[in-house]
Amino acid sequence: MAKLHIDNVALRFLPKGGSPVTALENISLDVGEEEFSVIVGPSGCGKTSLLRLVAGLTQPSEGAIYLDGHAVTRPGKDRGMVFQSYTLFPWLRVEENVEFGLKIAGIEQAERKRIAQRYIAEVGLEGFERAYPKQLSGGMMQRVALARALANDPEILLMDEPFGALDAQTRSLMQELLLKIWEHAHKTVLFITHDIDEAILLGDRVYVMTARPGRIKEKIDIDIARPRSVEVLTSDRFIAIKRRIMGLIHEEAVRAMA
Amino acid sequence: MLPFIEAYFAPKKDIPRRVYLSVSTLVGFLGLAFWCALAYGGLVRPDFLPTPVAVAKAGIAGIEDGSLLVNTVASLTEIMTGFVLASIFAVPIGILMGSFKIVEASVEPVTNFVRYLPVSALIPLLILWVGIDIEEKVAVIFIGTFFQQLILIADVSRGVSHDLLDVSYTLGADRRTVVTRVLIPATMPGVMDTLRVTLGWAWTYLVVAELVAANKGLGYFILNSMRGLFTDQIFLGIMVIGLLGLIADQIFKLARNWLLPWAANP
Numbered sequence: 001m002a003k004l005h006i007d008n009v010a011l012r013f014l015p016k017g018g019s020p021v022t023a024l025e026n027i028s029l030d031v032g033e034e035e036f037s038v039i040v041g042p043s044g045c046g047k048t049s050l051l052r053l054v055a056g057l058t059q060p061s062e063g064a065i066y067l068d069g070h071a072v073t074r075p076g077k078d079r080g081m082v083f084q085s086y087t088l089f090p091w092l093r094v095e096e097n098v099e100f101g102l103k104i105a106g107i108e109q110a111e112r113k114r115i116a117q118r119y120i121a122e123v124g125l126e127g128f129e130r131a132y133p134k135q136l137s138g139g140m141m142q143r144v145a146l147a148r149a150l151a152n153d154p155e156i157l158l159m160d161e162p163f164g165a166l167d168a169q170t171r172s173l174m175q176e177l178l179l180k181i182w183e184h185a186h187k188t189v190l191f192i193t194h195d196i197d198e199a200i201l202l203g204d205r206v207y208v209m210t211a212r213p214g215r216i217k218e219k220i221d222i223d224i225a226r227p228r229s230v231e232v233l234t235s236d237r238f239i240a241i242k243r244r245i246m247g248l249i250h251e252e253a254v255r256a257m258a
Numbered sequence: 259m260l261p262f263i264e265a266y267f268a269p270k271k272d273i274p275r276r277v278y279l280s281v282s283t284l285v286g287f288l289g290l291a292f293w294c295a296l297a298y299g300g301l302v303r304p305d306f307l308p309t310p311v312a313v314a315k316a317g318i319a320g321i322e323d324g325s326l327l328v329n330t331v332a333s334l335t336e337i338m339t340g341f342v343l344a345s346i347f348a349v350p351i352g353i354l355m356g357s358f359k360i361v362e363a364s365v366e367p368v369t370n371f372v373r374y375l376p377v378s379a380l381i382p383l384l385i386l387w388v389g390i391d392i393e394e395k396v397a398v399i400f401i402g403t404f405f406q407q408l409i410l411i412a413d414v415s416r417g418v419s420h421d422l423l424d425v426s427y428t429l430g431a432d433r434r435t436v437v438t439r440v441l442i443p444a445t446m447p448g449v450m451d452t453l454r455v456t457l458g459w460a461w462t463y464l465v466v467a468e469l470v471a472a473n474k475g476l477g478y479f480i481l482n483s484m485r486g487l488f489t490d491q492i493f494l495g496i497m498v499i500g501l502l503g504l505i506a507d508q509i510f511k512l513a514r515n516w517l518l519p520w521a522a523n524p
Contacts, residue, residue: 057424077430087425091443091520101429104439132520145425152429 001069002030003188004054004156009063011049022213023049027063029207029216031156036182036189038199040245041209041217042253047192050214051160054190055081067155077101080154084161086141088133094144095120095129101152119147122181139170143177150181156188163198172230175201183227196245200238201228208248211256218248308490313497316490325479330498332474333464336392340399341460345453348407353445355408356415357437366412369405377402377463381470390471395464402463403456410456414448415441447514447521454510461503 011024023046031037041047052058054065056075065072067079080101088097098116107115120129123143133141142162149157163171175198182189182202193199199206203222210217222241224232232238266273290310296302297309304312320326354361377398388394418441426440468477476495483491514521 052424055424055428057427075424075427077428079428081425081428083421083425085419085421087419087421089422089440089443090522091446091518100426104429104431104435134520134522148429158428 003033003035003068004031004190005066005069006030006050006054007064007066009050009053009060009065011046011053011058012061024053024060024215025213026215029219031188031190031205034186034188036191036202036204037207038191038193038203038205039207039209040193040196040199040249041214042211042249042256043194044256045209045211045252046214047194047209048160050209051081051158051190051192054156055079055158077105077152078155079158080149080152080156081158082142082145082149082160082162084164086133086138086145086165088136088141088144088148090133092133093129094125094131094133094136097133097144098148098151100148105152115151116147119151120144122150122185123147123177137170139166139174142166142174146178146181150185150187154187156190159189159191161193162191164193164195171198176229178202179228196242196249197233199245200224200241201230201233206241206245208245209252211252217252220245305487305489308493312490313493316488316494320491320494326494326498329474329476329479329495330502332392332478333468333476333499334502336395336475337399337457337460337464339392340396340464341403341457343396344400344404344407344456344460348404348411349449352408352411353415353442353449356412356445357418357441362412365408369408372401373405373409378466378470381467385471390473395467395472395475398467399460399463403460406459407452407456410452411445411449414445414452417448418444447518450510450514450518454507454514457506457510458503461499465499 006027006029009024009027010022012020012022014020027050029037039047039050049058053060054067054072056072056079059073072079089100092100095113095116098119099112102112102115117129120126123146125140125143125147128136128140133144136144146162163174166174179202189202191199191202200222206220206222207216208218208220209215220241224235224237224241266277293307293310297304297307308316317326351361351365355365356362380401381394381398384394384397388397422444423436423440426436431439464475465477465480468475469481472478472481476499480492480495483489483495
């Protein structure tokens, strides 16, 4: 049985003073245990809406979502999320941010501290435990956000273009860091991006979405050996997959413009 | 172009602290010099514009006979009571109003109505209802600041990022935890700034109330001095109010840095 099962989901809404919009339609996909799945699509295709449905922050108009066989009805700590925007709590220090989920779960202080320390080290931020978010760079803030999500030990990690706001160099370092962490944390990940390179580099599977209404256009298995590093970006296999995905997305972009 | 114009007149550029302080001091002295020239040069009649020395003397006399202290304490008591009362209610209600539509629906219409009533128009009614003692001043300050605070704090609360609340839910927080541990702390810098601004307004309402009807307080002191054409005392009263405002503002600034070291500066 799949870890995450999205079963024929649709999302419709009525904008204020507008006509009804179908954001998502006929979405079905399965994410296996410890699998890294990536959803890529043109902007406005509803990728973020889909991730919010999985997080339980929004409810689907049709269909259902199951995690380990249980229907998703509301947000919960079994689905950790990293947002594109900076979402650290500015009034909490780095270690307190990472401990947030543990603290509200009632885990005692010594244990909290131990877990937080482990994930702060994992994202390479030792020495910044006592810093406030305003003292950190964008890349550092996203590393704390990742540590905070991981510290809760979620069943699945949902990532909504987490590196989208970062500069190219930082983004590529963050991708390598994420790969390294994923390779020994063995988390199930559902990752959203509009960056095709990022999708292929990170994913076991890449789902290409159509322009609005968002549907799954194609599922592509990424048969590039792991562990991967940014060097695979120039390999022949990578370029072949990239060409294929670019073609699919281009079709959608053209269709959306028409 | 002159080199210092090149260096110090660029928009949004910092200037050396030394230059900053020198300019502030210089302008202060220029103002004082202008005042001296008008007063000592005989350009303005002394009962219109007192000399700086006369104001200083009035200050010493006021301290010696205790009248300055009595009136200052009276005004401070009134303003603190009214302001603290208004804030105690406005902060929690404002935070809820900005984040819960149901609270907004019940509070906002009446707030927007009252907010546009000039408090000075209510003073005669308040005198009729509660007299001219401290209760009336507190009522004027309360009505004058509470509704403004409510709207401003609701805006602060409305401005708290949705993602900040959403990420808290995905970390396992329930609604109650999100309100107490995320929404409320997130509003604190904005709340502090609102309190700082509205305290200045509260001073205005207080003096207006005291000018209309009072038997002590700085506004009363000023009005009483006018009756005897004691311009030096009028100036003294105005300066004490200005000074108290400046001190209060500095206290707010320090408190913000001390209580909210994590917040970005406004």
